[in-house]
Amino acid sequence: MNHFDYKNGELHAEDVALSAIAAEIGTPFYCYSTATLERHYRVFSEAMQKDALVAFSVKANGNLAVLKTLASLGAGADVVSGGELKRALAAGIPGEKIVFSGVGKTKAEMALGLKNRIYQFNVESEVELLALDEVAGALGVKAPVAFRVNPDVDAKTHAKISTGGAETKFGVPWSHVHTAYATAAKLKNIEIVGVDVHIGSQLTDLAPFEAAFTRVVELVGDLRREGHAISRIDLGGGLGVPYRNDNLPPPDPAAYGALAARITKNTGARLIMEPGRLIAANAGVLVAGVIYVKQGENKKFLILDAAMNDLIRPAFYDAYHEIVPVAAPTADTQWTHYDVVGPVCETSDIFAADRPLPVLKSDDKVAILTAGAYGATMSSAYNARPLAAEVLVKGGEWAVVRPRMDDDALFGNDRIPPWLG
Numbered sequence: 001m002n003h004f005d006y007k008n009g010e011l012h013a014e015d016v017a018l019s020a021i022a023a024e025i026g027t028p029f030y031c032y033s034t035a036t037l038e039r040h041y042r043v044f045s046e047a048m049q050k051d052a053l054v055a056f057s058v059k060a061n062g063n064l065a066v067l068k069t070l071a072s073l074g075a076g077a078d079v080v081s082g083g084e085l086k087r088a089l090a091a092g093i094p095g096e097k098i099v100f101s102g103v104g105k106t107k108a109e110m111a112l113g114l115k116n117r118i119y120q121f122n123v124e125s126e127v128e129l130l131a132l133d134e135v136a137g138a139l140g141v142k143a144p145v146a147f148r149v150n151p152d153v154d155a156k157t158h159a160k161i162s163t164g165g166a167e168t169k170f171g172v173p174w175s176h177v178h179t180a181y182a183t184a185a186k187l188k189n190i191e192i193v194g195v196d197v198h199i200g201s202q203l204t205d206l207a208p209f210e211a212a213f214t215r216v217v218e219l220v221g222d223l224r225r226e227g228h229a230i231s232r233i234d235l236g237g238g239l240g241v242p243y244r245n246d247n248l249p250p251p252d253p254a255a256y257g258a259l260a261a262r263i264t265k266n267t268g269a270r271l272i273m274e275p276g277r278l279i280a281a282n283a284g285v286l287v288a289g290v291i292y293v294k295q296g297e298n299k300k301f302l303i304l305d306a307a308m309n310d311l312i313r314p315a316f317y318d319a320y321h322e323i324v325p326v327a328a329p330t331a332d333t334q335w336t337h338y339d340v341v342g343p344v345c346e347t348s349d350i351f352a353a354d355r356p357l358p359v360l361k362s363d364d365k366v367a368i369l370t371a372g373a374y375g376a377t378m379s380s381a382y383n384a385r386p387l388a389a390e391v392l393v394k395g396g397e398w399a400v401v402r403p404r405m406d407d408d409a410l411f412g413n414d415r416i417p418p419w420l421g
């Protein structure tokens with residue numbers, strides 16, 4: 001459920017007409033709905049055990065206003081870089097609610113985490129563990145560690161967002177897990193606290209979660225018998241969202257929470273969850289203007305002022321996004337089919353092929369739905385296209401939460417070397 005609906009013939013975010021925002025700041029822009037973020041966070045956290053840490057995955061949407069909205073509801077953060085850690089802290093998320101994931105943390109990033117007393121490092125290899133021990137030793141602190149284990153489970157999602165198979169770079173290989181914990185137990189500056197798993201993103205079936213969580217709980221029993229104090233189980237993120245109106249909806253958070261509770265119930269461990277997409281995806285849209293409608297040899301192209309640099313998911317993952325007109329269709333509306341594209345000089349700069357839409361003309365506006373996760377965070381300035389503006393709506397109010405990139409940000413940091421004068 002989300003709060004983007006037609007009212008008075010216009011697509012609204014909560015009580016704000018998207019056309020009113022477009023008239024003021026231009027297009028393209030991302031628009032996020034506070035009520036939707038809050039609803040998704042609440043539905044998710046209420047489906048989890050009371051003491052669970054819900055650590056929002058910052059890579060899904062790292063805007064400080066979004067993070068602050070979630071932080072005020074009690075959310076923690078799952079970060080995968082020093083930059084994301086700084087974002088989470090800047091949004092007011094305390095270190096004690098931050099977990100640090102990622103396969104290649106640098107020593108500088110580790111030090112930043114340790115200085116801010118983060119809750120947990122999800123360590124992915126023994127070499128990383130040794131580096132963390134060294135950094136913690138130099139700072140005179142102990143690093144709280146869970147190993148991210150690779151359970152070799154097929155997440156049955158797009159190959160580019162599958163992370164739990166033995167062939168991926170993620171996690172400690174299943175056959176190395178026991179030696180990894182044994183190594184950690186010997187290190188002076190490491191405190192073993194838990195086990196972590198994350199098998200992929202946009203999972204639309206609970207079965208892979210069930211398989212992975214079951215393996216992890218068995219592992220926790222084995223590790224405890226080996227003398228390790230495992231008090232936390234981090235189950236990662238990955239629950240999918242509906243991108244297509246006509247698709248069966250993915251499993252709901254209640255079923256997912258019940259599954260996690262059932263499988264972990266005898267462990268007595270505190271659960272950590274790292275949802276990203278589920279919280280943010282349907283809480284955001286990308287609003288774009290039509291530059292031209294171009295007649296090709298065989299098809300019509302709807303050329304938008306948003307492009308793959310703004311939202312790369314269709315080009316990168318063959319992802320489907322609903323695209324709707326900002327002005328509500330009526331009974332008299334004429335419909336046609338368009339290839340919906342951006343202006344970037346790449347054939348893959350296409351949002352949708354042969355998509356039924358009302359007949360549109362230059363300056364009309366469309367909204368690309370379910371763009372609140374892995375949208376703005378994955379955007380780039382390719383083709384020297386400024387990063388789009390971001391807007392947050394709350395009821396009848398709205399605010400620009402990141403202005404469109406200006407020329408200074410676009411190329412003002414380039415430097416001319418002395419020999420070019």
Ligand SMILES: *Cc1c(COP(=O)(O)O)cnc(C)c1O
Pocket residue numbers: 057059060078080101102198200201202236237238239274275276277278373
């Ligand atoms: C990306 C990621 C998540 C969030 O995944 P979603 O599919 O957005 O829920 C959680 N944990 C880790 C380690 C990740 O890399």
